[in-house]
Amino acid sequence: MTTDLFTALKAKVTDTGRKIVFPEGTDDRILTAASRLATEQVLQPIVLGDEQAVRVKAAALGLPLEGVEIVNPRRYGGFDELVSAFVERRKGKVTEETARELLFDENYFGTMLVYTGAADGLVSGAAHSTADTVRPALQIIKTKPGIRKTSGVFIMVRGDEKYVFADCAINIAPDSQDLAEIAVESARTAKMFGLKPRVALLSFSTKGSASSPETEKVIEAVRLAKEMAPDLILDGEFQFDAAFVPEVAKKKAPDSVIQGDANVFIFPSLEAGNIGYKIAQRLGGFEAVGPILQGLNKPVNDLSRGCSAEDAYKLALITAAQSLGE
Missing domain, CATH: 3.40.50.10750 (Isocitrate/Isopropylmalate dehydrogenase-like)
Incomplete structure (x- = not known):
């Protein structure tokens, strides 16, 4: 049963301090999943978006946000450092100005949090295409040594x-x-x-x-x-x-x-x-259960735009487990 599958995954990732970033912080399903993960103390959810907008949406849904970290890319204290790291990672393929514009995009910003170690994995796709989710990962996180493709x-x-x-x-x-x-x-x-x-x-x-x-x-x-x-x-x-x-x-x-x-x-x-x-x-x-993306240096996973809050919750567990390695 998938219930048993995810019970085992939940036990595996609980108390490991995993941080999973959700770029779509004002999506009802994502907020519901993030709130549940924080309430159950399974992992540390990071949701991206305007803090006031996130809190208003959560209040309307009756969701507690204790344990949920809210990050607004436009007000992030380490934004300049992320820009520099992104320019370095892309090795001359983007200017500082272009990097700054791209990092205002939540998927690029969230992927950089994973790349720099501020988060352990990313779950997106509830309101974005697969390309929007996967492209930043391929450009920034890239595939493991010896693996050409995800x-x-x-x-x-x-x-x-x-x-x-x-x-x-x-x-x-x-x-x-x-x-x-x-x-x-x-x-x-x-x-x-x-x-x-x-x-x-x-x-x-x-x-x-x-x-x-x-x-x-x-x-x-x-x-x-x-x-x-x-x-x-x-x-x-x-x-x-x-x-x-x-x-x-x-x-x-x-x-x-x-x-x-x-x-x-x-x-x-x-x-x-x-x-x-x-x-x-x-x-x-x-x-x-899936699709689960594999072959990347750090885990990024893509939800269907028709997903449920339960799907987002489960994919976060999978992503956290992937971040632990074997």
């Missing part, structure tokens, strides 16, 4: 079953190196959710049963991923049934370390991943 995973939950599906959100046509990186990062995400990762890279072929540029891409990705993480239980290429059904695995991949017991599934394209998670969600009755 990617998006879903945790698929049904009863006691938990699986990781990737990439279902970001990379349209990943190449072999991309898939290898996605596989390794997805295994790390799986560990965060209490899984011992067993990673299967998927295709329409199992261990050479078909040959094409598409299957060769996945075969090469398996080789690269094993080089990147030699201790990881990982294999491919697999059709889904060979990765998931032990009886099929015995016939199609008898010598593989994956014997129908994979719990992390890496799709060969965004098309396949997006279709796959929605089939599991709609036909299989799984709850899809």
Whole structure:
């Protein structure tokens, strides 16, 4: 059950002093989530916006703000230092004047708080596009060493079953190196959710049963991923049934370390991943938790504009857990 999943995450992040910044400080859903997080003393929420506007909105919603830090970018005492740090980070790509203008934008400002360590992670997207949320992160926080691109995973939950599906959100046509990186990062995400990762890279072929540029891409990705993480239980290429059904695995991949017991599934394209998670969600009755962005130096996550306060609360827990590392 997702209730159990988030109970465990909540216990993991409580008393760790994590600070999560919410750029959309006057959004009803964000304020509701931030107030709850502070009231439960799970983490330290930082909401961005005009303080009076935030307090008026909270009062109208009947929300206590004890424990919620309100920061107005235009009145922030360390604003000049953030501008200088931003100019340095962008290495000649922005002037001081441009940096100052960009940092009046709450997403850029919040991302700089994360980059400089004033916050541990960021949750946005309730009132912004994915591009508005992710672009500052890619420019400022950037991807981890050895990781070229960020990617998006879903945790698929049904009863006691938990699986990781990737990439279902970001990379349209990943190449072999991309898939290898996605596989390794997805295994790390799986560990965060209490899984011992067993990673299967998927295709329409199992261990050479078909040959094409598409299957060769996945075969090469398996080789690269094993080089990147030699201790990881990982294999491919697999059709889904060979990765998931032990009886099929015995016939199609008898010598593989994956014997129908994979719990992390890496799709060969965004098309396949997006279709796959929605089939599991709609036909299989799984709850899809995500997308969760991975591969960044520090965690930034993107809400849907149709999100609920509960979604924002849960994504803050995930972001805080990501900030703790493994």
